[in-house]
Amino acid sequence: MMSTLVGILLSYLLATLVSLVLLYVWQHRRYYYLGFQLPGMSLLRNLRFLYTFCVIFGSMEMLPKKLVKFVEEERLMHPSMTKFWYGWKLMVIIFNPDLIQKTLHTHLQKDTSVYGMFEPFINGPGLLHDNVMARWKAHRKIITQASFTLSALKTHLKIFHDEANILADKLGLEADKGRTIEPEHVVELASLSMVVRSLTGLDLKIQQTCVSKHPFGGAVTDNFEVFVRRMVKQPWLLNAALFSLSEDKKRETNASRKARAVAEAIIARVKAKVLEENAKREETTRKEGKASQHDLNLHGNSTEERLERNSSHSKSNSEYVPERIENILENSRDCNNFTLENFTDTAPLYNFVEVIIRDQLNPNIPQQDVLTFDELVSEIITMLFTGMDTTKTANVIVLIMLALHPTIQQEVRFLLM
Incomplete structure (x- = not known):
């Protein structure tokens, strides 16, 4: 029965x-x-x-x-x-x-079933998968004009050179010992530092203070592995209900929190810099007794003026001291405790984070035309995530190809020398 x-x-x-x-x-x-x-x-x-x-x-x-x-x-x-x-x-x-x-x-529409899987990590819709075209175009215009004009890109070359020198010294110490190394981790640190300095103007001393993994790099790795597992190895996890019951959901949530913590730390440091500049400008205005609308604007210049300054500014960043590299390697840590201590501002030119924060502080700009705090967090994570990944991949491929072709490697070395 x-x-x-x-x-x-x-x-x-x-x-x-x-x-x-x-x-x-x-x-x-x-x-x-x-x-x-x-x-x-x-x-x-x-x-x-x-x-x-x-x-x-x-x-x-x-x-x-x-x-x-x-x-x-x-x-x-x-x-x-x-x-x-x-x-x-x-x-x-x-x-x-x-x-x-x-x-x-x-x-131009993107498949939300695929790109939407990155939304929890990115903490919202970013340039990577935003399908609201008006918002996507507005955000893209701000970020492009602030950080990706030809003049802005030229100022990034000094940053790339500084970080490449640090990376070369690290790899050089290992080469002198005759070791075979896996370059991905150190290249990832260099790539992340390049992207952070270029897009935010902050030098977090990532290569100097991290041995293997930065919290953001670890978060990106965890999120990508979860994504690939859902898409390829365990496709039943594409079901939201099943995924929410899995260990991968906890891993994704933890990665999202780490990424957001890094973005919020960057925003806090840049905002502190902007407020400090505004206070100094106010004090200078008081002393000089000037009362023009331009000088009394405690919230910075207009977006157009800031972007103009960004395009024309080419002041170099702080110099790297190669003699300290061995001490750096001996005393470095794993970066598990992410703080704002010892951060330095290496790029006085305006970047997209600073442009957006100044707009947020400016009461003369309609709020509907300004990115919210959460939108800024999302765009920072998006830019760091995509920028670090592509830069790391390209650099690792170059190193591997040079290792596989010693003749070309010697020619490159000759040109550099």
Whole structure:
């Protein structure tokens, strides 16, 4: 009797599941019809691909090799574009540059099911995945004009040179000992320091005070591993309810808190600098007895004037003293306690964080035109996250390629000498 009831229940559940699947497919029939018209792998190859990535995933280090092999094979069979089905989701990979350009010009919406997975870590919608175009364009304009004009980029070269010298001295000490090293961790510290100094004007002494990991770098690593696990190794965690019950949810939350703590510390330091400058300006104005509207503005100049100053300013940053590198390595810590102590302001030019904070303090600017505190936190995390990751990846690849090609390495060394 019991076995009969269990059989009936299982049959009912199976029929319900099949009905729901058929209903879903019918509601999205145009999506699936057009998807199957695109060039791409066959259904059998698609199943083999999913089995390779999801069942016999292997280590995280193997993922790039598998992806490169997959892309190379697909490019030979489908030169312009290819597609594969990741469960019920259609994934399209475009190889043709002209087709990529046309697609980006006509379709700016980002898939929230993928990019939205970064929102908890970024602490809100940032430039990475914001689909509100008016807000995205406004934020992008502020950040671009403040930190990515040609004049601003020229001032970053000194920062890159300083940090590269510190990194070279670190690697040089290891090379003198004849050791084989994994460069990712030290390059990550250098990359993060470059990005922070360039975008915020603060020198956090990251390379000098961190041995292996900075809190922000560790948070990025944890978040990315959770993302890859959900997307590739354990796709059932794409379900929000199941993910909320997993250990990865706690790991994501912890990474988000660390990233936000770093962003808030940066905002606090930059805001303190702005308030100090305003107080000095007020005191100077009182002493000189001037009462022009420009001098009495305790909240800084207009955005246009600040951006003008940013474009024209090229004062160099503080010099790095290479003689202290051995002491730095011996006395360095793991950066687990993130504080504002010993931070220095290395870039007097205005950056996007300072521009936004000055706008927040200026009562003459409508609040709807100013980023809120949470939006600023989100954009700082976005810029540090994306900037550090791309810079680290590029630098690590360069080091590996130089190590694999000693002849070219010697030519580069000759040019530098």
